[in-house]
Amino acid sequence: MLARTNFAATLAASQKENLGAEFESEAQTPQALFQAMRNRVTAAPFDSVPQQALMSYLQAGSGSWNAAQVTTRAAGLARLLVGSAEYQLV
Amino acid sequence: VRVSRRIFIRDGVATVTLGLSAPAFLSAIAQAQGLPSRRLVVVYLGGGNDALNTLVSYQDPSYYSRRPSIAVPAGQVLQVGSDAAGRALGLHPRLGGLLNIFNEGRLALVQRTGYENSSRSHFEASDIWGTANPQSYTGSGWLGRYLDTLPRPVDALAAWNTTGETPRALLSGTTGVPAIPSASTYTYASPNRGSVALEERTAAQIMASNPATGRPHLAFVNSTSRGAIETLDRVAQATRICRPSSIRTTAFALALRTVAGAIVKNVGSRVYWVQTGGYDTHAQQGQGGGGGYAALMGTLGDGLWAFYSDIRNQGLANDTTVIVFSEFGRRISENGSNGTDHGAAGVMMALGGMVRGGLYGTAASLLRQSHAGEQLWRCPLRDRLPICLREIARPVAWSQFGADTQW
Numbered sequence: 001m002l003a004r005t006n007f008a009a010t011l012a013a014s015q016k017e018n019l020g021a022e023f024e025s026e027a028q029t030p031q032a033l034f035q036a037m038r039n040r041v042t043a044a045p046f047d048s049v050p051q052q053a054l055m056s057y058l059q060a061g062s063g064s065w066n067a068a069q070v071t072t073r074a075a076g077l078a079r080l081l082v083g084s085a086e087y088q089l090v
Numbered sequence: 091v092r093v094s095r096r097i098f099i100r101d102g103v104a105t106v107t108l109g110l111s112a113p114a115f116l117s118a119i120a121q122a123q124g125l126p127s128r129r130l131v132v133v134y135l136g137g138g139n140d141a142l143n144t145l146v147s148y149q150d151p152s153y154y155s156r157r158p159s160i161a162v163p164a165g166q167v168l169q170v171g172s173d174a175a176g177r178a179l180g181l182h183p184r185l186g187g188l189l190n191i192f193n194e195g196r197l198a199l200v201q202r203t204g205y206e207n208s209s210r211s212h213f214e215a216s217d218i219w220g221t222a223n224p225q226s227y228t229g230s231g232w233l234g235r236y237l238d239t240l241p242r243p244v245d246a247l248a249a250w251n252t253t254g255e256t257p258r259a260l261l262s263g264t265t266g267v268p269a270i271p272s273a274s275t276y277t278y279a280s281p282n283r284g285s286v287a288l289e290e291r292t293a294a295q296i297m298a299s300n301p302a303t304g305r306p307h308l309a310f311v312n313s314t315s316r317g318a319i320e321t322l323d324r325v326a327q328a329t330r331i332c333r334p335s336s337i338r339t340t341a342f343a344l345a346l347r348t349v350a351g352a353i354v355k356n357v358g359s360r361v362y363w364v365q366t367g368g369y370d371t372h373a374q375q376g377q378g379g380g381g382g383y384a385a386l387m388g389t390l391g392d393g394l395w396a397f398y399s400d401i402r403n404q405g406l407a408n409d410t411t412v413i414v415f416s417e418f419g420r421r422i423s424e425n426g427s428n429g430t431d432h433g434a435a436g437v438m439m440a441l442g443g444m445v446r447g448g449l450y451g452t453a454a455s456l457l458r459q460s461h462a463g464e465q466l467w468r469c470p471l472r473d474r475l476p477i478c479l480r481e482i483a484r485p486v487a488w489s490q491f492g493a494d495t496q497w
Contacts, residue, residue: 001311001315002276002278002315002319005294005315006277006279009279009280009281010279012281013279013280013281016281047300047302049296049300050296050297052296053292053293053294053296053297054297056293056296057290057292057293060289061286072282073286075281075282076280076281076282076286076289076290078281079281079290080290080293080297083294084294084297085297085298085302085308085311085312085315086308089307
């Protein structure tokens with residue numbers, strides 16, 4: 001299970017800069033990044049617990065929400081979504 | 091609570107006899123003893139180990155006449171004395187490490203183990219060893235059934251599989267067993283570093299804690315993920331083993347080092363599964379005790395010796411028992427390719443600080459007109475226990491759970 005989810009990390013790491021560039025225009029806020037990424041990556045339904053965990057992760061960064069933050073958090077979000085049980089069961 | 095001989099006989103033996111399964115027996119005694127610190131390490135030699143070249147009946151002329159190329163010369167074997175039938179036996183010369191343990195009285199060698207009417211199929215045989223039931227090679231395994239008896243909730247690291255695939259022996263109805271081939275790579279990977287990576291891991295942990303009510307498949311995957319994440323830090327400790335031994339070059343030795351690390355760091359696992367392959371020696375087994383089979387024996391002996399030394403040096407040998415088995419032995423006569431084909435009887439080993447070492451069972455006559463060497467040793471109690479797990483369970487039970495072995 002860990003190996004499978006870690007594969008998502010490998011994918012996200014290799015595409016980190018591309019993910020940041022791809023979502024920069026849409027990700028004006030953490031919430032917007034979350035919606036944009038979900039729309040692109042998976043149609044899996046997420047309960048409130050994982051949704052809240054993902055939003056907390058996106059909002060955990062200190063400082064202002066800028067392009068660097070988008071790049072960092074987009075890669076992490078992609079990893080969490082693709083590595084989630086919800087994604088794997090769709 | 092110490093299990094008395096009477097209780098052991100009443101409960102332990104009855105369970106094994108009726109259920110054909112060590113786990114209920116093991117778990118009953120384990121729970122009675124309340125000794126969660128004790129561990130069992132199961133080593134599987136994949137392919138069908140040539141027992142007759144592992145433990146050599148070096149004074150039997152038939153051994154040499156039927157194996158003119160691959161026999162181990164009598165002058166090379168590591169003598170371990172004679173069995174109850176008076177047959178002189180010696181270990182393969184590359185098993186010097188095991189000889190050390192044997193001479194300390196902590197290695198039990200059990201001859202002619204197996205089950206009757208084997209189809210000599212690797213898959214079927216390994217599955218039967220997994221279920222410990224020759225009438226069924228499907229369903230849960232004997233270690234898995236043991237795990238099922240543990241009080242709930244079961245620790246996610248109650249058992250530790252060092253291979254990539256779960257062996258049947260560890261298949262359980264209710265308890266998952268993590269596959270952790272390497273503790274150093276059993277980590278939470280992230281595309282980020284530092285605090286962001288930690289925040290990511292926290293998020294993953296919360297997501298996996300979602301009970302997913304009404305979605306049982308999701309709940310199952312979540313529980314597996316949760317178990318993996320919760321055990322990351324404990325598994326990482328296993329990489330910080332004491333001093334490294336000089337013999338650490340094979341994957342087998344490295345797997346055993348990981349297990350030793352886990353035991354030394356007391357991560358809490360009760361059962362470990364380790365396996366090594368290459369024992370399906372149909373061809374070019376090696377002449378005169380050398381060659382490919384000698385390399386296999388070197389891997390086995392050196393790895394086990396390094397492991398035993400690590401555990402003993404940490405004062406943990408008395409809490410640790412290793413059992414070694416293969417799915418079957420090989421034919422008495424060598425084939426035309428200087429190898430041996432699938433046989434029946436094998437040799438099992440048990441080693442550990444409290445194992446009562448020695449030679450168990452008797453070597454077979456290897457006369458050409460008989461197939462006795464491929465027959466199985468009859469267990470002393472003469473019931474129809476199909477797999478001689480009982481014989482291996484006797485020293486194991488004693489060492490693991492303090493049960494009286496004079497039964």
